[in-house]
Amino acid sequence: GGAGAQQAGGYLGLLQRAQVIRNQYANIASLGDSVEQLQAAHDAGRIDRFQVDLARQAWYNAQSQLLNAVAEYETTLDTFKLLYGMPPNLDIRIADPMLDQFNLLELELATLRTRVTDLLSMLRGTSDAQAEEAADDGEGVEVAPEISPAELAQLARIATDIVTAARRQLVVADEDIVKLDAALPARRAGLEKLAKRDDVRSAGISEDLLAPELLNERAAATKRDLVDLTARLETPWARLALLADSTLPADRLRGELTGALTQLSGELLELSLLQARARLDAITFDPVELTEEQGYCIASRYRRDWMNARAALVDSWRLIFFNADDLQSGLDLVFNGDIGNVGSNPLSLDPSNARLQMGLEFDSPLTRLAERNIYRQSLIEYQQARRTYYQFRDRVHAGIRDRLRQMRLDELNFELRRAAVHVAITQVDLARLRFSEPARPVAAALPGQTVNPGGGSQFGDTVARDLVNALVDLLLVQNDFLSVWVDNEVQRMQLDFDLGTMELDSNGLRIEHKQPLASFAEHLPDPAPCED
Numbered sequence: 001g002g003a004g005a006q007q008a009g010g011y012l013g014l015l016q017r018a019q020v021i022r023n024q025y026a027n028i029a030s031l032g033d034s035v036e037q038l039q040a041a042h043d044a045g046r047i048d049r050f051q052v053d054l055a056r057q058a059w060y061n062a063q064s065q066l067l068n069a070v071a072e073y074e075t076t077l078d079t080f081k082l083l084y085g086m087p088p089n090l091d092i093r094i095a096d097p098m099l100d101q102f103n104l105l106e107l108e109l110a111t112l113r114t115r116v117t118d119l120l121s122m123l124r125g126t127s128d129a130q131a132e133e134a135a136d137d138g139e140g141v142e143v144a145p146e147i148s149p150a151e152l153a154q155l156a157r158i159a160t161d162i163v164t165a166a167r168r169q170l171v172v173a174d175e176d177i178v179k180l181d182a183a184l185p186a187r188r189a190g191l192e193k194l195a196k197r198d199d200v201r202s203a204g205i206s207e208d209l210l211a212p213e214l215l216n217e218r219a220a221a222t223k224r225d226l227v228d229l230t231a232r233l234e235t236p237w238a239r240l241a242l243l244a245d246s247t248l249p250a251d252r253l254r255g256e257l258t259g260a261l262t263q264l265s266g267e268l269l270e271l272s273l274l275q276a277r278a279r280l281d282a283i284t285f286d287p288v289e290l291t292e293e294q295g296y297c298i299a300s301r302y303r304r305d306w307m308n309a310r311a312a313l314v315d316s317w318r319l320i321f322f323n324a325d326d327l328q329s330g331l332d333l334v335f336n337g338d339i340g341n342v343g344s345n346p347l348s349l350d351p352s353n354a355r356l357q358m359g360l361e362f363d364s365p366l367t368r369l370a371e372r373n374i375y376r377q378s379l380i381e382y383q384q385a386r387r388t389y390y391q392f393r394d395r396v397h398a399g400i401r402d403r404l405r406q407m408r409l410d411e412l413n414f415e416l417r418r419a420a421v422h423v424a425i426t427q428v429d430l431a432r433l434r435f436s437e438p439a440r441p442v443a444a445a446l447p448g449q450t451v452n453p454g455g456g457s458q459f460g461d462t463v464a465r466d467l468v469n470a471l472v473d474l475l476l477v478q479n480d481f482l483s484v485w486v487d488n489e490v491q492r493m494q495l496d497f498d499l500g501t502m503e504l505d506s507n508g509l510r511i512e513h514k515q516p517l518a519s520f521a522e523h524l525p526d527p528a529p530c531e532d
Contacts, residue, residue: 026105032117051464104276188212302500316385326371330363424474431467
């Protein structure tokens with residue numbers, strides 16, 4: 001990813017891909033809202049057709065990317081099944097709340113906004129005269145079919161159901177604010193600790209980025225904006241409630257319903273962004289408080305392969321003394337004798353027919369050529385074993401250093417990516433605010449520009465492109481933000497494995513440590529090295 005974190009594999013990779021798909025779905029809902037708002041501006045003569053088509057093209061591209069992401073997820077899931085001995089046609093579903101906190105854009109709210117977009121697509125149309133005039137200008141305009149009064153009444157009732165669902169999303173937003181308040185103390189403590197790191201100062205990172213005061217200001221602004229949005233939502237809700245049982249003429253009812261849903265669509269996007277801001281600041285990051293010296297000591301005491309490597313080195317050292325014993329002089333006291341029988345009776349033994357020999361045998365060191373070669377070979381093998389052991393130890397040490405380095409990088413990147421998501425949300429807000437800017441007077445219509453009857457061009461030439469880019473950037477930084485957290489979880493589990501402290505239950509599942517990793521080093525000797 002763009003934040004230096006790779007796509008995870010295995011089970012965590014499946015969860016990450018599923019979350020990316022949810023992010024993509026929410027992005028499609030936002031692009032759909034934008035297309036409908038731009039289409040309304042085009043129908044009012046406030047924007048040219050090119051900008052509407054630009055946003056629509058981005059919408060289609062996002063839908064295609066979603067289909068590709070789903071297909072890749074299914075392929076990865078089949079590979080996962082084969083890895084664990086399951087047939088690929090087995091219908092399984094991966095469900096885990098581990099990454100639910102990264103649902104920054106509420107999926108139910110995205111579905112609700114998609115329903116509003118669908119209603120607007122049905123309601124919004126162009127007359128035959130407008131279509132002919134646009135065709136003369138070289139623009140293609142879709143002509144919407146006529147809607148009967150009964151169908152309009154049905155759409156109005158559907159709109160009231162959407163209002164009911166939107167009210168539930170306000171309750172969800174209030175719950176997100178409560179979670180944000182609960183997470184603020186831990187977030188402030190984490191920012192203060194992160195700001196004291198030497199690499200943060202040397203990298204020239206802005207102090208405001210890690211300032212707890214800025215976090216407090218953002219949280220307070222989110223609460224104020226939610227209160228203001230709740231008040232603003234009452235306007236389209238009240239309009240839609242009146243239209244549900246309205247006896248207005250069909251044309252006027254269609255226009256009023258379109259206007260109310262257009263306003264509701266924009267406010268729901270704002271609600272989605274407010275939820276994202278609250279959830280974004282509520283996500284906590286638990287750093288691993290472990291030095292590389294502590295990690296080295298823990299690994300030297302808990303890794304079984306380290307114990308085996310140490311024992312193999314000791315065996316090579318003992319073999320030297322074993323082979324050295326054969327190089328010493330030998331002085332042996334030798335006894336030899338026998339006793340014979342008399343006659344043909346084998347049991348008739350006669351002591352006079354016996355002999356006894358006794359002597360000394362001396363083996364000089366000067367004749368120990370084979371033993372000397374074996375001894376020298378054992379010396380060479382010991383040096384080889386010692387170098388192999390040092391290499392093993394250094395590789396473990398380097399691996400632990402690399403894990404801790406990457407986790408420290410993830411800790412800092414996590415806050416940088418969080419800030420990037422905040423900026424992306426602000427960009428979407430600013431792009432949307434341009435829709436409410438007052439008309440700018442123009443002397444005459446420029447090529448490709450539509451002038452409204454009041455003589456003012458409501459939007460600039462880049463308003464659609466800016467909004468599309470802001471929404472696409474929001475999706476990218478969301479996925480980067482997620483990738484950093486997932487990468488840290490992968491590094492955390494790999495560090496647990498590298499230290500030798502990972503434990504599995506009877507089903508082969510990893511047992512989560514209730515105590516921090518640094519606690520494993522409390523009873524170890526200090527300072528390092530610990531393997532001596």
